[in-house]
Amino acid sequence: MSLTFDHVTVLGTATVDALRDVPAGWVVDCTLGGGGHSELLLESLSHVRVLGVDRDPQALKAAQERLCKYGPRFEAVHAPFGDLSVVCKQHNISKFVGVIADLGVSSHQLDTEDRGFSFRYDGPLDMRMDPTRGQTLADKLRRTSKRELADVLYYFGDVRASHRVADAILAAYGDGVRGTSQLADCIAAVLPRGGKIHPATRAFQALRMWVNDEIEQLERLVATVPYLLSPGGVFAVISFHSGEDRVVKQVFREFARGKTSSFELPHRKPLTPTPQECAQNPRARSAKLRVLRFRGASAEQEAS
Ligand SMILES: C[S@@+](CC[C@H](N)C(=O)[O-])C[C@H]1O[C@@H](n2cnc3c(N)ncnc32)[C@H](O)[C@@H]1O
Numbered sequence: 475m476s477l478t479f480d481h482v483t484v485l486g487t488a489t490v491d492a493l494r495d496v497p498a499g500w501v502v503d504c505t506l507g508g509g510g511h512s513e514l515l516l517e518s519l520s521h522v523r524v525l526g527v528d529r530d531p532q533a534l535k536a537a538q539e540r541l542c543k544y545g546p547r548f549e550a551v552h553a554p555f556g557d558l559s560v561v562c563k564q565h566n567i568s569k570f571v572g573v574i575a576d577l578g579v580s581s582h583q584l585d586t587e588d589r590g591f592s593f594r595y596d597g598p599l600d601m602r603m604d605p606t607r608g609q610t611l612a613d614k615l616r617r618t619s620k621r622e623l624a625d626v627l628y629y630f631g632d633v634r635a636s637h638r639v640a641d642a643i644l645a646a647y648g649d650g651v652r653g654t655s656q657l658a659d660c661i662a663a664v665l666p667r668g669g670k671i672h673p674a675t676r677a678f679q680a681l682r683m684w685v686n687d688e689i690e691q692l693e694r695l696v697a698t699v700p701y702l703l704s705p706g707g708v709f710a711v712i713s714f715h716s717g718e719d720r721v722v723k724q725v726f727r728e729f730a731r732g733k734t735s736s737f738e739l740p741h742r743k744p745l746t747p748t749p750q751e752c753a754q755n756p757r758a759r760s761a762k763l764r765v766l767r768f769r770g771a772s773a774e775q776e777a778s
Contacts, residue, residue: 631680
Protein backbone atom coordinates (compact mmCIF):
# COMPACT_ATOMS: atom_id res chain seq x y z
CA MET A 475 0.00 0.00 0.00
CA SER A 476 1.42 3.41 -0.88
CA LEU A 477 1.94 5.94 1.89
CA THR A 478 0.63 9.51 1.86
CA PHE A 479 3.39 11.75 3.13
CA ASP A 480 2.52 15.40 3.67
CA HIS A 481 5.48 17.71 4.07
CA VAL A 482 6.22 20.98 2.28
CA THR A 483 9.93 21.31 1.49
CA VAL A 484 11.57 24.37 3.05
CA LEU A 485 14.17 26.52 1.21
CA GLY A 486 14.17 24.07 -1.71
CA THR A 487 15.38 26.50 -4.39
CA ALA A 488 18.05 28.02 -2.13
CA THR A 489 19.36 24.53 -1.33
CA VAL A 490 19.56 23.53 -5.00
CA ASP A 491 21.25 26.85 -5.82
CA ALA A 492 23.84 26.21 -3.10
CA LEU A 493 24.75 22.91 -4.78
CA ARG A 494 24.39 24.02 -8.41
CA ASP A 495 28.14 24.18 -9.15
CA VAL A 496 29.27 21.00 -7.39
CA PRO A 497 31.17 18.48 -9.55
CA ALA A 498 29.59 15.19 -10.62
CA GLY A 499 29.23 12.60 -7.86
CA TRP A 500 27.23 11.59 -4.80
CA VAL A 501 25.19 13.99 -2.68
CA VAL A 502 23.93 12.71 0.65
CA ASP A 503 20.57 13.96 1.87
CA CYS A 504 20.95 13.29 5.60
CA THR A 505 17.27 13.99 6.34
CA LEU A 506 15.46 12.38 3.44
CA GLY A 507 11.95 12.74 4.94
CA GLY A 508 9.41 12.71 2.12
CA GLY A 509 12.23 13.14 -0.41
CA GLY A 510 11.39 16.76 -1.26
CA HIS A 511 14.94 18.13 -1.32
CA SER A 512 16.26 14.94 -2.93
CA GLU A 513 13.74 15.19 -5.75
CA LEU A 514 14.62 18.83 -6.42
CA LEU A 515 18.32 17.89 -6.59
CA LEU A 516 17.72 14.90 -8.86
CA GLU A 517 15.53 17.00 -11.16
CA SER A 518 17.74 20.09 -11.30
CA LEU A 519 21.27 18.66 -11.18
CA SER A 520 21.59 15.84 -13.71
CA HIS A 521 25.25 15.23 -12.78
CA VAL A 522 24.56 14.14 -9.18
CA ARG A 523 23.32 10.95 -7.56
CA VAL A 524 21.59 11.06 -4.18
CA LEU A 525 22.06 8.83 -1.16
CA GLY A 526 19.06 9.51 1.09
CA VAL A 527 19.48 8.85 4.81
CA ASP A 528 16.70 8.83 7.41
CA ARG A 529 16.24 7.14 10.75
CA ASP A 530 12.48 6.84 10.16
CA PRO A 531 11.46 3.72 8.18
CA GLN A 532 8.13 5.34 7.18
CA ALA A 533 9.95 8.29 5.61
CA LEU A 534 12.27 5.94 3.72
CA LYS A 535 9.32 3.99 2.33
CA ALA A 536 7.53 7.14 1.15
CA ALA A 537 10.70 8.61 -0.37
CA GLN A 538 11.60 5.36 -2.12
CA GLU A 539 8.15 5.29 -3.75
CA ARG A 540 8.53 8.89 -4.84
CA LEU A 541 12.11 8.64 -6.11
CA CYS A 542 12.35 5.13 -7.60
CA LYS A 543 11.75 6.77 -11.00
CA TYR A 544 15.37 8.00 -10.84
CA GLY A 545 16.65 4.40 -10.89
CA PRO A 546 20.29 3.98 -9.79
CA ARG A 547 20.69 7.74 -9.30
CA PHE A 548 18.89 7.34 -5.95
CA GLU A 549 19.54 5.04 -2.99
CA ALA A 550 17.97 5.09 0.47
CA VAL A 551 19.60 4.11 3.76
CA HIS A 552 18.08 3.55 7.19
CA ALA A 553 20.54 5.14 9.62
CA PRO A 554 20.99 8.08 11.98
CA PHE A 555 23.06 10.77 10.25
CA GLY A 556 25.43 10.84 13.22
CA ASP A 557 26.71 7.53 11.79
CA LEU A 558 27.49 8.98 8.35
CA SER A 559 31.08 7.65 8.35
CA VAL A 560 29.74 4.12 8.85
CA VAL A 561 27.18 4.64 6.06
CA CYS A 562 29.99 5.74 3.72
CA LYS A 563 31.98 2.59 4.42
CA GLN A 564 28.94 0.36 3.95
CA HIS A 565 28.20 1.99 0.59
CA ASN A 566 31.81 2.20 -0.56
CA ILE A 567 31.61 5.97 -0.94
CA SER A 568 34.67 7.85 0.28
CA LYS A 569 33.74 11.40 -0.78
CA PHE A 570 30.60 13.41 -1.44
CA VAL A 571 30.16 16.41 -3.71
CA GLY A 572 27.36 17.63 -1.49
CA VAL A 573 25.78 16.99 1.89
CA ILE A 574 22.45 18.47 2.92
CA ALA A 575 20.53 18.31 6.20
CA ASP A 576 17.06 19.75 6.86
CA LEU A 577 16.84 19.29 10.61
CA GLY A 578 13.94 18.41 12.89
CA VAL A 579 10.77 16.45 12.26
CA SER A 580 8.59 16.29 9.17
CA SER A 581 4.97 17.42 9.10
CA HIS A 582 4.11 13.78 8.46
CA GLN A 583 5.73 12.72 11.73
CA LEU A 584 3.99 15.54 13.62
CA ASP A 585 0.62 14.70 12.10
CA THR A 586 0.77 10.95 12.73
CA GLU A 587 -1.07 10.46 16.01
CA ASP A 588 0.55 7.21 17.10
CA ARG A 589 4.09 8.64 16.81
CA GLY A 590 3.42 10.80 19.86
CA PHE A 591 5.08 14.02 18.61
CA SER A 592 2.03 16.24 18.88
CA PHE A 593 -0.34 17.38 21.61
CA ARG A 594 -3.08 17.97 19.05
CA TYR A 595 -3.91 14.28 19.55
CA ASP A 596 -3.65 12.08 22.61
CA GLY A 597 -0.84 9.95 21.18
CA PRO A 598 1.49 7.69 23.18
CA LEU A 599 4.51 9.17 24.99
CA ASP A 600 6.89 7.98 22.27
CA MET A 601 8.46 10.74 20.06
CA ARG A 602 11.14 8.48 18.56
CA MET A 603 12.02 9.32 14.96
CA ASP A 604 13.09 5.69 14.65
CA PRO A 605 10.37 3.60 16.30
CA THR A 606 12.45 0.42 15.82
CA ARG A 607 15.05 1.33 18.45
CA GLY A 608 15.91 3.55 21.41
CA GLN A 609 13.97 4.75 24.42
CA THR A 610 10.51 6.27 24.12
CA LEU A 611 9.62 9.43 25.99
CA ALA A 612 7.82 7.26 28.57
CA ASP A 613 11.00 5.15 29.05
CA LYS A 614 13.06 8.28 29.56
CA LEU A 615 10.57 9.85 31.98
CA ARG A 616 10.57 6.65 34.02
CA ARG A 617 14.36 6.88 34.48
CA THR A 618 15.09 10.61 34.63
CA SER A 619 15.64 12.95 37.58
CA LYS A 620 13.92 16.29 38.06
CA ARG A 621 17.28 18.01 37.63
CA GLU A 622 18.02 16.35 34.28
CA LEU A 623 14.51 17.03 32.98
CA ALA A 624 14.67 20.69 34.00
CA ASP A 625 18.00 21.03 32.14
CA VAL A 626 16.49 19.43 29.03
CA LEU A 627 13.56 21.87 29.12
CA TYR A 628 15.80 24.86 29.68
CA TYR A 629 18.56 24.11 27.17
CA PHE A 630 16.55 22.52 24.34
CA GLY A 631 13.26 24.40 24.73
CA ASP A 632 14.29 27.65 26.37
CA VAL A 633 11.57 26.93 28.96
CA ARG A 634 12.12 29.58 31.64
CA ALA A 635 10.01 27.89 34.33
CA SER A 636 11.95 24.68 33.72
CA HIS A 637 11.82 23.36 37.30
CA ARG A 638 8.09 24.00 37.62
CA VAL A 639 7.41 22.31 34.28
CA ALA A 640 9.70 19.37 35.14
CA ASP A 641 7.75 18.89 38.39
CA ALA A 642 4.46 18.99 36.48
CA ILE A 643 5.64 16.43 33.91
CA LEU A 644 6.98 14.01 36.52
CA ALA A 645 3.85 14.38 38.66
CA ALA A 646 1.63 13.73 35.63
CA TYR A 647 3.70 10.69 34.66
CA GLY A 648 3.56 9.42 38.25
CA ASP A 649 -0.23 9.85 38.23
CA GLY A 650 -0.51 7.60 35.19
CA VAL A 651 -0.72 10.17 32.37
CA ARG A 652 0.35 8.34 29.19
CA GLY A 653 -1.07 10.53 26.40
CA THR A 654 0.49 13.57 24.72
CA SER A 655 -2.51 15.88 24.94
CA GLN A 656 -3.06 15.03 28.61
CA LEU A 657 0.63 15.73 29.26
CA ALA A 658 0.36 19.07 27.41
CA ASP A 659 -2.64 20.02 29.59
CA CYS A 660 -0.61 19.31 32.74
CA ILE A 661 2.26 21.47 31.41
CA ALA A 662 -0.09 24.29 30.38
CA ALA A 663 -1.68 24.25 33.84
CA VAL A 664 1.57 25.48 35.46
CA LEU A 665 2.41 28.12 32.82
CA PRO A 666 0.90 31.56 32.19
CA ARG A 667 -1.83 31.72 29.53
CA GLY A 668 -1.69 33.98 26.49
CA GLY A 669 0.70 34.22 23.58
CA LYS A 670 0.24 32.90 20.07
CA ILE A 671 1.54 29.39 20.63
CA HIS A 672 0.27 26.65 22.95
CA PRO A 673 2.09 26.95 26.31
CA ALA A 674 3.43 23.38 25.98
CA THR A 675 5.02 23.92 22.53
CA ARG A 676 8.55 24.64 23.75
CA ALA A 677 8.47 21.85 26.32
CA PHE A 678 7.37 19.38 23.62
CA GLN A 679 10.19 20.52 21.33
CA ALA A 680 12.68 20.01 24.15
CA LEU A 681 11.35 16.53 24.96
CA ARG A 682 11.56 15.52 21.29
CA MET A 683 15.16 16.76 21.01
CA TRP A 684 16.02 14.81 24.17
CA VAL A 685 14.41 11.55 23.02
CA ASN A 686 16.24 11.71 19.67
CA ASP A 687 19.62 13.07 20.88
CA GLU A 688 19.24 15.75 18.25
CA ILE A 689 22.05 18.08 19.32
CA GLU A 690 24.51 15.21 19.72
CA GLN A 691 23.56 13.86 16.30
CA LEU A 692 24.13 17.29 14.76
CA GLU A 693 27.47 17.76 16.53
CA ARG A 694 28.66 14.42 15.17
CA LEU A 695 27.47 15.29 11.68
CA VAL A 696 29.10 18.71 11.44
CA ALA A 697 32.37 17.36 12.83
CA THR A 698 32.44 14.58 10.18
CA VAL A 699 31.15 16.08 6.94
CA PRO A 700 33.96 18.56 6.15
CA TYR A 701 36.37 15.59 5.90
CA LEU A 702 34.03 13.77 3.52
CA LEU A 703 33.72 16.52 0.89
CA SER A 704 35.56 16.34 -2.41
CA PRO A 705 37.04 19.59 -3.82
CA GLY A 706 34.22 21.94 -4.83
CA GLY A 707 31.90 20.05 -2.47
CA VAL A 708 29.21 21.84 -0.47
CA PHE A 709 27.64 21.20 2.94
CA ALA A 710 24.23 22.88 3.43
CA VAL A 711 22.28 22.75 6.69
CA ILE A 712 18.77 24.06 7.36
CA SER A 713 17.96 24.51 11.05
CA PHE A 714 14.83 25.68 12.84
CA HIS A 715 16.18 25.95 16.38
CA SER A 716 18.59 28.57 17.71
CA GLY A 717 20.72 25.97 19.55
CA GLU A 718 21.12 23.95 16.35
CA ASP A 719 21.93 27.02 14.28
CA ARG A 720 24.58 27.99 16.85
CA VAL A 721 26.29 24.60 16.50
CA VAL A 722 26.32 24.88 12.70
CA LYS A 723 27.49 28.51 12.70
CA GLN A 724 30.37 27.88 15.10
CA VAL A 725 31.69 24.79 13.32
CA PHE A 726 31.38 26.35 9.84
CA ARG A 727 33.22 29.50 11.01
CA GLU A 728 35.95 27.40 12.57
CA PHE A 729 36.52 25.46 9.34
CA ALA A 730 36.51 28.62 7.19
CA ARG A 731 38.74 30.65 9.53
CA GLY A 732 41.87 32.27 8.11
CA LYS A 733 42.89 33.26 4.59
CA THR A 734 44.59 29.93 3.92
CA SER A 735 41.62 27.79 4.91
CA SER A 736 40.51 25.18 2.38
CA PHE A 737 36.91 26.02 3.27
CA GLU A 738 34.83 29.10 2.56
CA LEU A 739 31.45 30.50 3.55
CA PRO A 740 29.72 31.59 0.31
CA HIS A 741 27.24 33.64 2.40
CA ARG A 742 28.26 35.63 5.44
CA LYS A 743 24.72 35.52 6.85
CA PRO A 744 22.35 32.54 6.82
CA LEU A 745 19.83 32.37 3.99
CA THR A 746 16.20 32.64 5.11
CA PRO A 747 12.87 32.04 3.35
CA THR A 748 11.15 34.82 1.43
CA PRO A 749 7.96 36.35 2.88
CA GLN A 750 6.05 34.49 0.12
CA GLU A 751 7.48 31.13 1.20
CA CYS A 752 6.61 31.89 4.85
CA ALA A 753 3.06 32.88 3.84
CA GLN A 754 2.63 29.63 1.90
CA ASN A 755 4.33 27.47 4.54
CA PRO A 756 4.31 28.98 8.06
CA ARG A 757 6.65 26.18 9.24
CA ALA A 758 9.39 27.82 7.15
CA ARG A 759 9.38 31.00 9.27
CA SER A 760 12.25 30.08 11.57
CA ALA A 761 14.39 28.30 8.94
CA LYS A 762 18.05 29.26 8.43
CA LEU A 763 20.26 27.79 5.73
CA ARG A 764 24.03 27.85 6.24
CA VAL A 765 26.50 26.74 3.59
CA LEU A 766 30.13 25.61 3.81
CA ARG A 767 32.19 25.00 0.66
CA PHE A 768 35.38 22.96 0.38
CA ARG A 769 37.72 24.66 -2.08
CA GLY A 770 40.20 21.77 -2.00
CA ALA A 771 43.32 21.28 0.04
CA SER A 772 46.36 23.41 -0.82
CA ALA A 773 49.65 21.71 -1.70
CA GLU A 774 51.05 22.44 1.79
CA GLN A 775 47.96 21.02 3.47
CA GLU A 776 48.14 17.91 1.26
CA ALA A 777 51.78 17.47 2.28
CA SER A 778 51.22 17.97 6.02
C1 LIG B 1 12.29 18.14 8.10
S1 LIG B 1 12.21 16.47 7.66
C2 LIG B 1 13.00 16.43 6.08
C3 LIG B 1 12.08 16.75 4.96
C4 LIG B 1 12.71 16.65 3.58
N1 LIG B 1 13.87 17.50 3.46
C5 LIG B 1 11.70 16.97 2.52
O1 LIG B 1 11.75 18.08 1.96
O2 LIG B 1 10.84 16.12 2.24
C6 LIG B 1 13.45 15.79 8.66
C7 LIG B 1 13.67 14.30 8.49
O3 LIG B 1 14.94 14.01 9.03
C8 LIG B 1 14.89 12.83 9.77
N2 LIG B 1 15.94 12.95 10.79
C9 LIG B 1 16.04 13.86 11.77
N3 LIG B 1 17.14 13.65 12.50
C10 LIG B 1 17.77 12.58 11.94
C11 LIG B 1 18.98 11.89 12.23
N4 LIG B 1 19.76 12.23 13.26
N5 LIG B 1 19.33 10.87 11.42
C12 LIG B 1 18.57 10.52 10.36
N6 LIG B 1 17.39 11.12 10.06
C13 LIG B 1 17.01 12.14 10.84
C14 LIG B 1 13.49 12.78 10.35
O4 LIG B 1 13.13 11.45 10.62
C15 LIG B 1 12.67 13.42 9.22
O5 LIG B 1 12.16 12.44 8.36
